[in-house]
Amino acid sequence: MxxxxxxxxxxxxxxxxxxxxxxxxxxxxxxxxxxxxxxxxxxxxxxxxxxxxxxxxxxxxxxxxxPFNIRKNQKIVEKEKIARLIAGMVRDGEALMLDASSTDVYIAKALKEMKKLTVITNSVEIIVELFDMPEWNVISTGGISREKSFALVGPHTDAMIRSYHVDKAIISCKGLDLEIGMTDSDEHDANSKRMMLKSAKERILVADHTKFGETAFTKVADWSQITKIVTDKKPGAKWMQEFEKYRVECIYPGKES
CATH class of the missing domain: 1.10.10.10 (Winged helix-like DNA-binding domain superfamily/Winged helix DNA-binding domain)
Known part of the structure; x- marks a missing residue:
């Protein structure tokens, strides 16, 4: 070892x-x-x-x-469940934005069954993962590289994200709070996620059940700023009521979109 x-x-x-x-x-x-x-x-x-x-x-x-290389190898079962659900929601030919979360890496892998997609991402890991998809249009945002998160961030990244308009933005975060909404540990990452949400028709949050009830350093978005949340198991009643209040569709294994 x-x-x-x-x-x-x-x-x-x-x-x-x-x-x-x-x-x-x-x-x-x-x-x-x-x-x-x-x-x-x-x-x-x-x-x-x-x-x-x-x-x-x-x-x-x-x-x-x-660090990303640790997070990537944690909660693999939960991330794979979420990735399979997302794969069932994406149609060939769509344009997507994927953030630099470890969950989105599993989503990128699950989507490789698709014939053709446009993927815009600030994730170094996802760009490498999709190198072997020549029929796809894979676009890197560019930006300042962050060793710890394998993310590209900064003003150039955000400007590139704003210049595109996509079918779906698929982002994750570090914590979900009933009152605050979605939070993350890094301001630059959080800003890139916000830009992705603003650039998409359909705004999808992916988060495993361990993130519910957690709060990280900086706010990403309110519940009103997403259209769907995809998770690995059904959340509790209070969460479902909050999602219903903001007309956020919650998708989990066993529930059809």
């Missing part, structure tokens, strides 16, 4: 258990305790964990800002 893979795995353990112990990790990964301490030091320098005596705890303030 590479060091980066081990650190990613340690982060996943921290998210599940909230605390890890150096001696236990040393036994699990069959490496020295000194190696584990270096791993934890690197994670602490990245702002992801807080070292404690004999181990470390998760830095709760960074929970929304995990």
């Amino acid at each position: 590479l060091a980066i893979e081990r650190r990613n795995d340690i982060l996943e353990r921290l998210q599940a258990d909230k605390r890890v112990v150096v001696s236990e990790l040393s036994a699990i990964y069959q490496v020295s305790e000194e190696t584990i301490r270096r791993d934890l030091e690197k994670l602490e320098n990245d702002g992801l964990v807080i070292k404690s005596y004999g181990g470390a705890v998760l830095n709760e303030h960074s929970i929304f800002d995990l």
Whole structure:
């Protein structure tokens, strides 16, 4: 196992258990305790964990800002469910905007059964994923690259997004709050998502069930600014009432669009 893979795995353990112990990790990964301490030091320098005596705890303030390569490999089942639902809603020949979320990467993969689409995205990962789709029209927004999120952001990105008008914008976010709406951890990412919503006829939010009831740093949009939300399981009654209030269609496995 590479060091980066081990650190990613340690982060996943921290998210599940909230605390890890150096001696236990040393036994699990069959490496020295000194190696584990270096791993934890690197994670602490990245702002992801807080070292404690004999181990470390998760830095709760960074929970929304995990690196993309970690988020991409989390909640895979939930993301694949959402991706299948989206694939059933997209028609050949449509023009889409996909944001730089890890969920939209799974959506891009699921859409590869389509013959021809136009996809505009600020996601480096999605651009690479769709390199082998020569019949498609794949457009990069350009912009300033963000290593942590694999996103292209900034004024150039937003100007490019505004210059297009598409059938569907499909975005995700870090948290959903009944009162606040949709929130994200980064202002630049949030602004790009807002621009995508303004450029689309149909505005679709994709979010797995763990994001309901969470609030991140900056607001993306109100419920009135989306037309559909696609998730991996039916939300509770209060959420369904809120969606009905704003005429937002909620789609989940077992419910037909």
